[in-house]
Amino acid sequence: MQTFLEQLFIGLSLGSILLIVALGLTFTFGQMGVINMAHGELIMAGAYVPYVLQTKVGGALGGRAGLAFLAALPIGFAVAGALGLVMERTVLARMVDRPLDTLLVTFGISLMLQQAARDLFGASNVEVVAPSWLSGRWELLGVVMPHSRLFIIALVAVLVGLVSAFLSTRPEGRRMRAVMQNRDLAAISGLSTRRVDATTFFLGSGLAGVAGVAVTLIGSIGSQVGAGYIIDAFLVVIVGGLGKMRGTIIAAFGLGMLNAFSEYWTSASLGKAILFIAVIAFLQFRPNGLVSFQTRGLTG
Amino acid sequence: MSGLVVDDVRVAYGRTEVLFGVSLEVPDGSLVCVMGRNGVGKTTLLNTIAGLLKPQSGSVSFDGSSLAGVGAHQRARLGLGYVPQGHAVFPQLTTRENLQVVMERQGRRARAASLRQQDLDEVLDLFPALTTLMNRPAGLLSGGQAKQLAIARALVTGPRLLVLDEPTEGIQPSIIHEIEDTIAKLHAAIGMTILLVEQYVEFALRLADRYAVLDAGRVVSTGLTSEADPSAFAELMAV
Ligand SMILES: Nc1ncnc2c1ncn2[C@@H]1O[C@H](COP(=O)(O)OP(=O)(O)OP(=O)(O)O)[C@@H](O)[C@H]1O
Ligand SMILES: [Mg+2]
Numbered sequence: 293m294q295t296f297l298e299q300l301f302i303g304l305s306l307g308s309i310l311l312i313v314a315l316g317l318t319f320t321f322g323q324m325g326v327i328n329m330a331h332g333e334l335i336m337a338g339a340y341v342p343y344v345l346q347t348k349v350g351g352a353l354g355g356r357a358g359l360a361f362l363a364a365l366p367i368g369f370a371v372a373g374a375l376g377l378v379m380e381r382t383v384l385a386r387m388v389d390r391p392l393d394t395l396l397v398t399f400g401i402s403l404m405l406q407q408a409a410r411d412l413f414g415a416s417n418v419e420v421v422a423p424s425w426l427s428g429r430w431e432l433l434g435v436v437m438p439h440s441r442l443f444i445i446a447l448v449a450v451l452v453g454l455v456s457a458f459l460s461t462r463p464e465g466r467r468m469r470a471v472m473q474n475r476d477l478a479a480i481s482g483l484s485t486r487r488v489d490a491t492t493f494f495l496g497s498g499l500a501g502v503a504g505v506a507v508t509l510i511g512s513i514g515s516q517v518g519a520g521y522i523i524d525a526f527l528v529v530i531v532g533g534l535g536k537m538r539g540t541i542i543a544a545f546g547l548g549m550l551n552a553f554s555e556y557w558t559s560a561s562l563g564k565a566i567l568f569i570a571v572i573a574f575l576q577f578r579p580n581g582l583v584s585f586q587t588r589g590l591t592g
Numbered sequence: 593m594s595g596l597v598v599d600d601v602r603v604a605y606g607r608t609e610v611l612f613g614v615s616l617e618v619p620d621g622s623l624v625c626v627m628g629r630n631g632v633g634k635t636t637l638l639n640t641i642a643g644l645l646k647p648q649s650g651s652v653s654f655d656g657s658s659l660a661g662v663g664a665h666q667r668a669r670l671g672l673g674y675v676p677q678g679h680a681v682f683p684q685l686t687t688r689e690n691l692q693v694v695m696e697r698q699g700r701r702a703r704a705a706s707l708r709q710q711d712l713d714e715v716l717d718l719f720p721a722l723t724t725l726m727n728r729p730a731g732l733l734s735g736g737q738a739k740q741l742a743i744a745r746a747l748v749t750g751p752r753l754l755v756l757d758e759p760t761e762g763i764q765p766s767i768i769h770e771i772e773d774t775i776a777k778l779h780a781a782i783g784m785t786i787l788l789v790e791q792y793v794e795f796a797l798r799l800a801d802r803y804a805v806l807d808a809g810r811v812v813s814t815g816l817t818s819e820a821d822p823s824a825f826a827e828l829m830a831v
Contacts, residue, residue, distance in 0.1 A: 466692065479668075
C-alpha cells in the first residue's frame, strides 16, 4: 500500500511536469500544424535561468538562492517565450501546416541550441540551489513527499488555472481558440492569424520555460535536460488529442502514473517500452486521442 | 469603379485548373448572384475573392484598389464580409463567443463598447432565434441555426460587401424564408452590396439584380434577372 501511494505521488509530480510541457506543444501543433522538436530546448533555456541568476547575478540578489529561484519563474517564462517567438517568426511562421518540414527544421534547431548551451555553460551538468524552504518533506500515511515536488504540483495547478482562465475569458484567449478551431474562418472574420500565432507560441514556449525552472528542483541540469521530457510530452499530446486542454490533462497524469508504476515494477528501459506499447494500443481504439474535434478549413 | 471587380482570374489547385479566366463585377449597391452546377468552381471563386486562395493570374479589386497581396484578414477589415458554405462557425465557442471574438478583434478596440453593443443588438434583431442560443457551443447548433449565426458573424463587423456561399443549402424552407427576408432587407433598407452564390434558382432570381452563370470554370451567361427566363437555367444547371 505504501509503495503504491509512493508511486502514485511520483506519477502525479511527473505528470504535472509533462502537462505543462505538453500544453505548449498541443497549442502550437493544434493551431499551426507545426511540430516543434525544439520545445525541449525551451525547457532547457528556462532551466538555466535560475542557474544564471544564482551564479552570475547572485550578488545583486544578496546571494539568496530562494529569491533567485522565485524570480526565475517569471523570467524563465519570458526568456523561453521570447526564444520561442523568435523561432516562430523566423522559421515556423513560413511553414504553417507542414508538420514534417517543421519536424526536421526544429530538430536541427534543437541540436544547435543544445550546442549553444554547452558552449555557454560547459558540457557537464550544473546544480541549481533549491530554496531552503523547499528542502523539507511531508510524511502522510508513511509516504514521503518532498516539498519541492509538492511545490511543482501546486505550481502546475496554478498555471493550468491561469491558462484556462486566459483562454476562456480574455479576448486574446478567445482568438487563440478561434484560430485553433478554424484557421480560415478566423482569417476571413478579420483575425490576424499571424498575430494570434505569435501569442500562442509565446505562451506555449513560456510554459516550457517555467517547466524548465521547476525541473531544476528535481535534479542537475545540462544541455539534455529538455530532451528527456520531450518524447513523453509528445506522447501526451497524441493521446490527449490535439489542441485539447482537458484531454491533455488526463493524458499527462495517465502517462505520468504509467511511467512511475512501470518503472517501479520493471526497469527504466522496460518501463519505457511498456509505455510505448500502451500508447500504441490506446491509439488503436482512439486514433484521434482522448478528446478530439474536427478542425475544418474552408479550402479543404 | 466602386464595388468588387474580378478580372480574368485563373485559379488552380496544384496542377488542376479550376477557374479559366473568370470576370465578374459587383457594383456598389447591387445584388449579384452567381449560379452553376456542383463543382464548377463557385466556392473557389469566392475563396479567391476572400483571399484564401491566390489566383495564378488576373486580379481582384475592391473600391478601385487591387487586393493583390492583401491577406484574408485585411480584406475582412476593408469591409468584405464572407459567409462560407456549410457549417461556418467556431464549433467549441458559444454563439456569443462566436460573435464576440469577431467584434473584439485587434485594431477595433478603440471603438466604444456601447457602440458595439448596438451593432450586436441590430444584428440579433435580424436573427431573434439566436438570442435564446447565446450560451450554446456553436458546434451543437442545427444547420439552420449555424447558418444564421454565420451570417450574423459576418454582419457584426459592419461589412460593405456581403458574400454568401449557398446560404440555403440543406436548410428547411421556413428558415430559407427568413434568410431570404434578411438578405432582401439588408439590400433594400441599407443598400448593402451583396454577392450571392446559389443553386436554388428561384430564390436567387427573386433576390438578385444581376446574375452570372458559371460552367466548367468560365462565365457562360450573364444578364439582368428581370430579363432572365428561369427555364433557361434548367439546362445550364443540370448535372
Ligand atoms: N482543396 C481542393 N483541392 C483540390 N481540388 C479542389 C479543392 N477544392 C475544390 N477542388 C475542386 O475544384 C473544383 C471546384 O470546386 P468548388 O468547391 O469551387 O465547386 P463549387 O462550384 O463550389 O461546388 P458546390 O456547388 O458543390 O459547392 C471541383 O472539381 C473540386 O473537386
Ligand atoms: Mg461550393
